[in-house]
Amino acid sequence: DTGVSQDPRHKITKRGQNVTFRCDPISEHNRLYWYRQTLGQGPEFLTYFQNEAQLEKSRLLSNRFSAERPKGSFSTLEIQRTEQGDSAMYLCASSPPQGKNYEQYFGPGTRLTVT
């Protein structure tokens, strides 16, 4: 399968714990995005990488959130001291460098439940 993959698919954690999610984009896609989606809402943009550089962060990304893409390939999203309000689906998407760079391909998401 050559699509965007995310791990884990589901995560249940207790409030106050730290969690880390991983996203593997489509090979040779240099652009990578993280979104958060809650029930009944559209995805909300969190952050964007071009290669290893984090070029944009939403104000939704509080200081408890950090994202990395160390080698310009896979990315991780870490949430520290989780809160119940962090419960959501975390979606990763990638897009190619040029040409059809308008299309973002989404992964299956990681569903986080904070108890």
Next chain:
Amino acid sequence: GQNIDQPTEMTATEGAIVQINCTYQTSGFNGLFWYQQHAGEAPTFLSYNVLDGLEEKGRFSSFLSRSKGYSYLLLKELQMKDSASYLCAVRDSNSGYALNFGKGTSLLVTP
């Protein structure tokens, strides 16, 4: 930021045509996208408009009027599997390549 509005729910009959509208407000329009999302799954790309007019792709078509801040997604020959949420998203040149999504329109196709 953007204000993206689309109806919350729509119902249509199998074999019929349905039009899902989307209005938006943005300071630096740089493309409008439609995505389909089945429950519990990731959004999948349907269409992209950056110039005014109609883009047709099989049973799906998307229209854009930049002056009116308006788009619609037209689904023809509806099938039961078209029951899903349809997300309108706008890209703003001031926000890089990030997409700003509406809340989605939940479409139910009935027999």
